Amino acid sequence: MPVLGFIAKGLDVHIVAVDFLPDLLDVLRSRAARAGVADRIEAVNASMGALPIEPGSLDAIWSEGAIYNLGFENGVRQWRRLLKPGGILAVSELTWLTASRPAELEEHWHAQYAEVGTASSKLAVFERKG
């Protein structure tokens, strides 16, 4: 909860935190209560592919190491619809930092996650999806 806590304490915002594992949400609720920000964080048990959120209603979506569960391109497409015009989508994603790498490494990661790609290929998705 460090990032959520930082945002909740530093900004006057309402945060909807989503996970499909209820136990993790219980941990979040108790940490939020200890940090004094329980009133700003709503922990919602839902699938990230079927978020109970009105399209065009969010100022920002922040997702660390999780959009891959939807697939990067699919996730960008789905989550973009939930943002207000000018809203921000911030995600971290498994990304190659070089143009080439040993074939063995490439094959391994491609088998684990077919959308593994370079930063420029990820930016191209953002551009395509507006």
Ligand SMILES: C[S@@+](CC[C@H](N)C(=O)[O-])C[C@H]1O[C@@H](n2cnc3c(N)ncnc32)[C@H](O)[C@@H]1O
């Ligand atoms: C790799 S963890 C990342 C967690 C955290 N953001 C971090 O950086 O440590 C992925 C998280 O996504 C959740 N998750 C995976 N698939 C999901 C789905 N379809 N809907 C909602 N949550 C999901 C998992 O329960 C897990 O908490």
